[in-house]
Amino acid sequence: MDRPRITIFDTTLRDGEQSPGCSMNVQEKLRLAQQLDRLGVDVIEAGFPIASDGDFEAVQSISASLRRPIVAGLARACTGDVDRAWQALQGAAHPRIHVFLATSDIHLKYKLRITREKCLEQARETVRHAKSLCADVEFSPEDATRTDVAFLCQVVEAVIAVGATTVNIPDTVGYSMPEEYGNLIRTLREKVAGIDRVTISTHCHNDLGLAVANSLAGVQQGARQVECAINGIGERAGNASLEEIVMAMRVRPDRYPYETAIAGEHLYPSSQMLAEITRVPVQPNKAIIGRNAFAHEAGIHQDGMLKNPLTYEIMTPQSVGVPDSRLVLGKHSGRHALALRCEQLGHQFERRELDEIYRRFVVLADRIKKVQDSHLLELIQDVASGTVSSSDVTGRQGKKFPPAAATLPFPRAVSAAAGANANDSHPAQISGSAGQASVSIPFTDHHSEQEDYLWGV
Numbered sequence: 515m516d517r518p519r520i521t522i523f524d525t526t527l528r529d530g531e532q533s534p535g536c537s538m539n540v541q542e543k544l545r546l547a548q549q550l551d552r553l554g555v556d557v558i559e560a561g562f563p564i565a566s567d568g569d570f571e572a573v574q575s576i577s578a579s580l581r582r583p584i585v586a587g588l589a590r591a592c593t594g595d596v597d598r599a600w601q602a603l604q605g606a607a608h609p610r611i612h613v614f615l616a617t618s619d620i621h622l623k624y625k626l627r628i629t630r631e632k633c634l635e636q637a638r639e640t641v642r643h644a645k646s647l648c649a650d651v652e653f654s655p656e657d658a659t660r661t662d663v664a665f666l667c668q669v670v671e672a673v674i675a676v677g678a679t680t681v682n683i684p685d686t687v688g689y690s691m692p693e694e695y696g697n698l699i700r701t702l703r704e705k706v707a708g709i710d711r712v713t714i715s716t717h718c719h720n721d722l723g724l725a726v727a728n729s730l731a732g733v734q735q736g737a738r739q740v741e742c743a744i745n746g747i748g749e750r751a752g753n754a755s756l757e758e759i760v761m762a763m764r765v766r767p768d769r770y771p772y773e774t775a776i777a778g779e780h781l782y783p784s785s786q787m788l789a790e791i792t793r794v795p796v797q798p799n800k801a802i803i804g805r806n807a808f809a810h811e812a813g814i815h816q817d818g819m820l821k822n823p824l825t826y827e828i829m830t831p832q833s834v835g836v837p838d839s840r841l842v843l844g845k846h847s848g849r850h851a852l853a854l855r856c857e858q859l860g861h862q863f864e865r866r867e868l869d870e871i872y873r874r875f876v877v878l879a880d881r882i883k884k885v886q887d888s889h890l891l892e893l894i895q896d897v898a899s900g901t902v903s904s905s906d907v908t909g910r911q912g913k914k915f916p917p918a919a920a921t922l923p924f925p926r927a928v929s930a931a932a933g934a935n936a937n938d939s940h941p942a943q944i945s946g947s948a949g950q951a952s953v954s955i956p957f958t959d960h961h962s963e964q965e966d967y968l969w970g971v
């Protein structure tokens with residue numbers, strides 16, 4: 515039976531970029547957008563064009579550069595914002611105007627100082643205007659989860675009547691509980707005329723740590739688009755984390771029988787690229803892509819891992835693009851291995867660039883036994899900024915590259931079955947079946963593998 519397809523709407527470049535310390539320039543946004551394209555997201559919210567010239571330019575250049583995904587530009591519910599967003603989206607193959615207007619009484623009274631009637635009218639008229647420009651229009655009633663439900667239904671019905679194609683239900687302040695959020699989506703489906711003609715979307719913030727749970731509850735009640743961000747970045751405590759949403763559906767299809775078009779092996783490189791661009795590191799225990807997500811320290815866990823990785827892992831590192839521990843980068847490594855590791859760290863190079871990286875890599879590898887990811891990232895950055903000559907093996911600020919010590923997580927057993935297809939679900943989900951029986955434990959020399967387990971920084 516075909517599983518319902520969930521549209522992944524990535525807002526790393528808009529809501530994510532609004533989080534403290536995460537602002538990006540146009541070039542950085544374009545680079546990340548290209549990675550999001552490789553990752554397979556369906557919609558890229560590229561920015562808020564009226565907010566600044568930089569945001570406008572970013573939306574413009576992403577629109578011109580990407581052909582496959584929908585590119586969305588955000589606009590407040592007023593003509594000027596919509597026109598500016600539309601202008602920025604001109605080059606897009608699949609443009610979307612995303613209009614938002616707060617609907618909760620607290621926002622209407624204190625922030626916007628307008629009545630519910632005025633709010634209804636403004637939402638309707640702005641969406642009508644957006645629709646006259648662009649076939650694909652999304653509307654978000656900001657602070658939907660604190661909005662009077664009858665009024666929310668009225669607004670949603672009004673925007674659908676004038677052509678909205680996606681209705682997004684933001685839990686703007688991360689206040690909702692999963693059951694409550696799911697019920698809200700169900701109520702909208704039951705009460706709003708025309709709701710079957712549009713896509714219902716979730717947009718959940720993480721103030722109570724429930725953004726992913728709320729999004730999944732929304733999907734279970736019929737939402738078919740999820741708004742989320744790489745590494746869960748976003749206003750305050752962040753947005754629902756893209757990697758967690760996708761992998762929850764992939765690891766637990768028994769509970770969440772939905773499909774996405776995400777290429778799992780690009781999750782970790784995307785996370786790394788974002789962390790590198792923003793210089794905001796990922797917390798080590800972050801689910802799916804954190805440094806410790808596949809590390810095993812306790813003796814009992816290590817013992818279990820040695821016997822069968824299914825004892826303590828519910829997905830393979832490969833399925834989310836975590837580098838293969840057995841691929842050691844040293845002076846005997848070739849360009850191919852180097853290119854692959856660069857890619858896993860979120861860097862793709864053309865032939866000539868790779869030659870230069872390789873030349874410097876060999877000089878470095880000649881002096882230190884193993885080149886770890888941290889070394890490689892430093893080297894890439896230094897090559898990009900032209901600060902290291904090929905004969906100089908000191909890093910930035912004259913820092914010596916540290917020796918490649920075995921300080922990294924425990925080695926993993928990777929079964930032939932589990933590793934065969936990076937997109938496959940982990941056999942844990944069919945435990946006791948033939949899938950599990952085929953798992954092998956290829957630890958031959960785990961002491962050396964232990965040293966070889968290379969992680970990103």
Ligand code: KIV
Pocket residue numbers: 529614654655656657682684685686687717719
């Ligand atoms: O959190 C929110 O309400 C938003 C809207 C602009 C969609 O980010």
Ligand code: ZN
Pocket residue numbers: 529684686717719748749
């Ligand atoms: Zn938001």
